Amino acid sequence: MSILNYIVWDPNKEIFRLPFNDHPIVWYGLLFAMGFIIGQQIMFYIFKAENKPRQDVETLTLYMVIATVVGARLGHCLFYDPGYYLQNPLDILKVWEGGLASHGAAAGILTGIYLYSKKKTGQSYLWVVDRVVIIVALAGSFIRFGNFINSEIVGLPTDGENGVVFARDLEEAVESDQYIVDAEASKALPAADTAMLSAPVMLTIHFDSNLDQQEVEGYLQQRLPSILTGVASRSIPHMKYTASDFPHYRLVPAAGQGITAEVTVAGIPRHPAQLYESISSLLLFFLLLFLWSRNKAETPEGLIFSLFLIILFGLRFFYEFLKENQEAFEDDIPLNMGQWLSIPLFLAGIILMIRVLKKQKT
Secondary structure, eight states: OOTTSEEEEOOOSEEEOOTTOSSOEEHHHHHHHHHHHHHHHHHHHHHHHTTOOHHHHHHHHHHHHHHHHHHHHHHHHHHHOHHHHHHOGGGGGOGGGOOOOHHHHHHHHHHHHHHHHHTOTTOOHHHHHHHHHHHHHHHHHHHHHHHHHTTOSOBOBOOSTTEEEEOHHHHHHHHTSTTEEEEEEEEOOOOGGGTTOSSEEEEEEEEOTTOOHHHHHHIIIIIHHHHHHHHHTSSSOSEEOOTTOOOEEEEEEETTTEEEEEEEEEEOOBOOHHHHHHHHHHHHHHHHHHHHHHHGGGSOTTHHHHHHHHHHHHHHHHHGGGBOOSSGGGGGSSSOHHHHHHHHHHHHHHHHHHHHHHHHHO
């Protein structure tokens, strides 16, 4: 693999920590919130253009926030690990531990819109859904980019020109040691002793200033191999390493600041599947917004919603072929859970589109 063919991705999930707060502000949470905040402003614009009450947007937003979070959480718990959550139902409430499913969010949103539209005159179910899915596409783009920052929902290994080595879990594993100040991964230039590494990654480790060179070398030769082996043997590994390998490293002494070690390891470039979905959702947002803007209130009911279902879940079905399975049970079935859940939504979009076109023809 050429040195130009991959990037090393290792952003910190946290933005900052508030005093006396064990839960930091993270990029995923910020992007999730931005989806609702920006989406609400777009809905204000849409409702104003169609002479609908502004306060209805605030009510609809409340329905959407609750429906999205509840649906996404229940979807993850029931679709991907029902056995555990049925035995530990209180853990369903631990949203901060992660685990949200987009298909569950879709079901929650459709349910929330149904409850909202029943209380509003002049806003039929399909009328509301057509407009909500415009901002759902935008929010989906933000959320998938949040997944990319978190280095989660990763793609399969690739030798293509767009490979990404997700190195954050390696950094966190090394930084968990009490003798390490910090660790940072970056792309490494191939050297003579690392010529066999297809995607060399430079791990720069800053040691505590109290450690001398002998102690640092003892760590690199004894403790570090076990850490590297553990990271490489995870269910979705981001690097290659076996116990028989010896880390390629060099020491860089720094007066009064402790010793720095530069360790070269082999990364596994993967498809940035989260970016594929994020970019697709962003383009879908612009397409749906353009279609609405052409006719606004005269837009055939169900047209935008059907296009949303067909395009989003059609692409989702395809992208799943490029992604690692999220749960072990998916390895034993012909299609993974994301694909099985996408099929009925895609078909629903086809059926709805046919009905819309027939109505328009009539």
